[in-house]
Amino acid sequence: MQKNLQEAKNAKNDEFYTQYDYIQREINAYLEFDQDAFRGKTVLLPCNDLEHSNFTGFFAQNFEYFGLKKLISTSYAKNSNKQFTFQFYASELEKNSPKYDPAKTDTNGKIFILDRAANGTHRLDIHDLKWDYLQGDGDFRSPEVKALRDEADIIITNPPFSLFREFLSWIIEADKKFLIIGNINCITYKEVFPLIKDNKIWLGASGSNRDVVFEVPEDYEVSPSDRAKAEKLGYFGNYTTQRNTCWFTNLDHGRRHEPLILMNMADNMKFNKTIVKQGKKYFKYDNYDAIDVPVTQAIPSDYDGVMGVPVSFLDKYCPEQFEILGLTSGRNEFDKEAWPTKRYENALQHNSDGTTASGSKANTRATILLEDEPTGVYYTADNADGPFQIMYARILIRWKQPPEQRI
Numbered sequence: 001m002q003k004n005l006q007e008a009k010n011a012k013n014d015e016f017y018t019q020y021d022y023i024q025r026e027i028n029a030y031l032e033f034d035q036d037a038f039r040g041k042t043v044l045l046p047c048n049d050l051e052h053s054n055f056t057g058f059f060a061q062n063f064e065y066f067g068l069k070k071l072i073s074t075s076y077a078k079n080s081n082k083q084f085t086f087q088f089y090a091s092e093l094e095k096n097s098p099k100y101d102p103a104k105t106d107t108n109g110k111i112f113i114l115d116r117a118a119n120g121t122h123r124l125d126i127h128d129l130k131w132d133y134l135q136g137d138g139d140f141r142s143p144e145v146k147a148l149r150d151e152a153d154i155i156i157t158n159p160p161f162s163l164f165r166e167f168l169s170w171i172i173e174a175d176k177k178f179l180i181i182g183n184i185n186c187i188t189y190k191e192v193f194p195l196i197k198d199n200k201i202w203l204g205a206s207g208s209n210r211d212v213v214f215e216v217p218e219d220y221e222v223s224p225s226d227r228a229k230a231e232k233l234g235y236f237g238n239y240t241t242q243r244n245t246c247w248f249t250n251l252d253h254g255r256r257h258e259p260l261i262l263m264n265m266a267d268n269m270k271f272n273k274t275i276v277k278q279g280k281k282y283f284k285y286d287n288y289d290a291i292d293v294p295v296t297q298a299i300p301s302d303y304d305g306v307m308g309v310p311v312s313f314l315d316k317y318c319p320e321q322f323e324i325l326g327l328t329s330g331r332n333e334f335d336k337e338a339w340p341t342k343r344y345e346n347a348l349q350h351n352s353d354g355t356t357a358s359g360s361k362a363n364t365r366a367t368i369l370l371e372d373e374p375t376g377v378y379y380t381a382d383n384a385d386g387p388f389q390i391m392y393a394r395i396l397i398r399w400k401q402p403p404e405q406r407i
């Protein structure tokens with residue numbers, strides 16, 4: 001039941017439509033880093049209808065400025081998309097065109113193309129977009145969209161949230177450049193984390209620690225607080241906001257080469273509020289050979305061992321500064337320093353109401369032995385030296401820069 005609810009929720013998030021300024025801000029970061037980032041490239045925007053998606057319009061309008069060779073955008077058929085509840089689907093472009101076919105409008109995907117070679121020498125813009133029906137429904141896994149993927153140099157979109165893993169694997173298997181939107185927690189997926197660890201993919205420039213606005217279908221229940229946040233950001237109507245949203249990419253940008261400026265351990269114990277609050281000390285994990293760093297800013301500049309940091313560290317991750325060793329997922333697939341040092345036997349989760357449940361999570365997270373009497377949820381195990389708590393997912397890192405180069 002819980003799983004069905006979660007699946008329904010994920011599928012609903014498949015209908016989150018990205019706003020223009022969120023796309024613009026991110027794309028600007030790649031252009032600032034390399035003004036020819038998109039020059040001469042064929043860009044594919046899958047999962048984008050022209051009516052509600054801003055990706056197609058944004059890239060068509062900037063076709064000349066970016067120096068694109070070709071822009072291809074594809075949309076997914078209304079009838080294939082069980083979640084699709086936007087009321088008016090056929091765009092004005094489609095309905096006013098002689099190509100408009102009522103028999104195909106709901107069953108076929110569409111393709112929109114702007115092509116330098118096909119359009120001659122005049123300045124191309126959104127009005128030059130040519131469209132047609134796809135033969136199939138526009139599923140990104142279909143042979144015809146796969147062929148477009150293979151033709152493209154760069155793939156950019158906000159893919160359906162429930163198919164994020166599959167979508168990323170679809171890009172990676174074709175060895176393409178890409179920029180896609182997802183949730184920062186996707187970094188813990190086994191299809192994603194090894195790529196992050198090996199610096200084959202990374203987070204975009206915008207950061208995950210802000211409210212991002214999305215347009216949603218009319219029947220989507222937006223919570224009053226999300227609605228209020230969207231309104232505060234200037235979006236009135238069917239809009240929601242989402243935290244922890246970020247871009248995933250393998251295009252380079254300047255943000256990831258900016259090192260963090262950090263204090264040493266002694267200064268953190270004096271000045272970092274979180275470290276002060278937890279007793280002016282860093283805790284050592286019970287099941288990993290590493291210390292816990294509860295906030296990125298508290299990474300000590302003079303600690304050369306392994307450190308566990310929250311996943312939001314990746315917003316600030318500079319590969320010249322730190323090395324990523326692993327994730328506290330309990331899997332023994334990473335470097336030796338990132339392996340758990342023990343597996344708990346007969347682990348039990350103790351709930352606040354006095355009940356107990358399986359404590360299997362103790363073997364998929366970093367843990368800290370409790371110093372005081374337990375309050376709230378805690379864990380025990382036959383081979384633990386006392387009650388312990390489990391941490392949120394932690395990334396295990398180590399300094400890469402030698403001490404004399406650290407700021």
Ligand SMILES: C[S@@+](CC[C@H](N)C(=O)[O-])C[C@H]1O[C@@H](n2cnc3c(N)ncnc32)[C@H](O)[C@@H]1O
Pocket residue numbers: 013014015016017018019046047048049052053054055075076081084138139140141157158159160161163
């Ligand atoms: C999160 S929405 C984002 C839409 C648009 N890219 C944007 O950012 O505004 C994901 C889109 O993917 C489409 N979609 C869902 N499943 C798909 C599939 N299997 N293949 C292609 N598109 C799909 C949905 O119809 C939806 O329009």
